[in-house]
Amino acid sequence: QVQLQESGPGLVKPSQTLSLTCTVSGGSISSGLYYWSWIRQHPGKGLEWIGYIYNGVSTYYNPSLKSRVTISGDTSKNQFSLNLSSVTAADTAVYYCTRGVNNYGFRFDYWGQGTLVTVSS
Amino acid sequence: QSVLTQPPSVSGAPGQRVTISCTGSRSNFGAGYDVHWYQQLPGTAPKLLIYGNNNRPSGVPDRFSGSKSGTSASLAITGLQSEDEADYYCQSYDTTLSGLVVFGGGTKLTVL
Numbered sequence: 601q602v603q604l605q606e607s608g609p610g611l612v613k614p615s616q617t618l619s620l621t622c623t624v625s626g627g628s629i630s631s632g633l634y635y636w637s638w639i640r641q642h643p644g645k646g647l648e649w650i651g652y653i654y655n656g657v658s659t660y661y662n663p664s665l666k667s668r669v670t671i672s673g674d675t676s677k678n679q680f681s682l683n684l685s686s687v688t689a690a691d692t693a694v695y696y697c698t699r700g701v702n703n704y705g706f707r708f709d710y711w712g713q714g715t716l717v718t719v720s721s
Numbered sequence: 722q723s724v725l726t727q728p729p730s731v732s733g734a735p736g737q738r739v740t741i742s743c744t745g746s747r748s749n750f751g752a753g754y755d756v757h758w759y760q761q762l763p764g765t766a767p768k769l770l771i772y773g774n775n776n777r778p779s780g781v782p783d784r785f786s787g788s789k790s791g792t793s794a795s796l797a798i799t800g801l802q803s804e805d806e807a808d809y810y811c812q813s814y815d816t817t818l819s820g821l822v823v824f825g826g827g828t829k830l831t832v833l
Contacts, residue, residue, distance in 0.1 A: 646723060647810055649822035663818050696766055704773025705755025706814045706822065711766040
């Protein structure tokens with residue numbers, strides 16, 4: 601059974617970098633079969649895909665966030681991380697790490713519980 | 722403004738059938754990309770409900786079904802139950818600069 605768990609600060613100051621880590625159990629982030637992804641949900645709003653990493657090193661980002669996003673992987677710890685720079689209040693959201701799979705279409709079959717990150721001074 | 726368009730809310734009485742629509746375009750559904758549906762119960766993470774247009778993951782009741790035709794898709798729920806009250810999101814893959822992965826804005830299902 602695949603499990604994902606987000607961790608990181610719940611409060612980040614404006615203009616700083618938001619950093620979150622996802623620890624994966626029951627599956628390997630170095631597997632070429634899956635796309636380890638970050639998705640966020642603004643309070644009371646819908647879902648926004650941020651980007652993914654696959655094969656432990658290759659990445660693809662949402663064009664609307666690309667200039668501020670970095671997703672990286674640590675295969676030795678089976679973790680992947682999100683860095684979002686120059687944050688503003690508009691980046692306040694629940695951040696989910698997920699597993700993407702690309703058969704029968706690209707979808708997300710396992711999700712972490714999510715972590716709320718608030719951007720405030 | 723979401724790339725995929727869903728009604729903000731739908732409602733139905735217990736036992737009834739409801740449908741939730743998801744309207745796309747030529748760059749996602751019309752290009753042949755599949756639709757997937759997620760259920761988000763209050764205070765929890767989304768859960769995959771339907772994948773590949775009309776397939777249910779193990780454990781999802783057959784009261785839930787999906788379909789896709791042209792640039793539109795829909796989720797149907799029959800025998801509505803109180804525990805179905807949740808937010809529902811459609812998701813697909815898109816070829817424009819909107820991003821590879823796109824979601825609908827979500828539909829709140831209220832069981833009367």
